[in-house]
Amino acid sequence: MLTPSHFTAVLLFATFTSVVFGITQRSTTRAMVRYGLYCWVLFVGSVIAASWLMWLIRR
Amino acid sequence: MASKAQTPAQSQTHGFVYSALILGWLVPGAGHLLTRHWVRALLLFAAITAMFSLGIAMQAKVYAPNTGDPLDMLGFAGDLGTGLLYGIARVFSLGQSTVQLVTADYGTKFVVVAGLLNFVAAVDAHNLRIGRKV
Numbered sequence: 001m002l003t004p005s006h007f008t009a010v011l012l013f014a015t016f017t018s019v020v021f022g023i024t025q026r027s028t029t030r031a032m033v034r035y036g037l038y039c040w041v042l043f044v045g046s047v048i049a050a051s052w053l054m055w056l057i058r059r
Numbered sequence: 060m061a062s063k064a065q066t067p068a069q070s071q072t073h074g075f076v077y078s079a080l081i082l083g084w085l086v087p088g089a090g091h092l093l094t095r096h097w098v099r100a101l102l103l104f105a106a107i108t109a110m111f112s113l114g115i116a117m118q119a120k121v122y123a124p125n126t127g128d129p130l131d132m133l134g135f136a137g138d139l140g141t142g143l144l145y146g147i148a149r150v151f152s153l154g155q156s157t158v159q160l161v162t163a164d165y166g167t168k169f170v171v172v173a174g175l176l177n178f179v180a181a182v183d184a185h186n187l188r189i190g191r192k193v
Contacts, residue, residue, distance in 0.1 A: 001116065001117070001118055001162075002113060002116035002117045002162070002166075003117070003160070003162045004117070004162065004165070006161075006165075009162075009165045009169075012110075012113060012169075013110075013168075013169065013172070015106075016106040016107070016109060016110040016173075016176075017106075017110075017172065017176065019102055019103075019105075019106040020103060020106055020107065020176040020179060020180055021179075023099050023102060023103060023180070023183070024179050024180055024182075024183040027192060027193055
């Protein structure tokens with residue numbers, strides 16, 4: 001049974017989802033890569049930001 | 060005065076128009092394979108299948124057809140998006156009927172989202188087939 005940490009699950013989720021978003025939402029290879037990276041940074045960045053926010057609320 | 064409205068490029072589609080849509084739904088990336096976008100097909104297959112497989116490995120709940128809780132019905136609709144992968148999971152009783160661990164909850168979301176992403180990929184393959192996208 002696979003038991004990844006929450007952050008590992010986030011990284012996996014962001015990677016696979018960004019690949020599909022990049023390919024399906026843009027037409028050129030360059031635009032696909034850029035949009036895929038943009039989505040990945042937004043996914044992971046928003047999780048890190050939300051985590052820090054929750055840490056601050058808890059203190 | 061000439062119109063400035065842009066019309067999508069029309070391609071010559073031979074055979075059944077919805078073949079890429081249906082094939083793409085049944086097997087992730089197969090719709091793109093039909094439209095001869097090899098790399099896109101391979102990446103889509105790898106991403107969606109890996110997401111589904113990791114979800115199952117995390118003891119995901121695989122939704123069965125139901126008419127109870129609306130969230131369970133939506134979960135089934137999402138799972139159904141994985142096409143034949145969902146059929147394989149049901150036939151071989153992969154996954155769990157209830158979520159018992161935190162990682163199983165992650166896995167359940169992985170499987171549902173893999174299905175939803177496959178719907179998006181299948182529609183993209185259809186747009187490539189009919190020439191709406193290049």
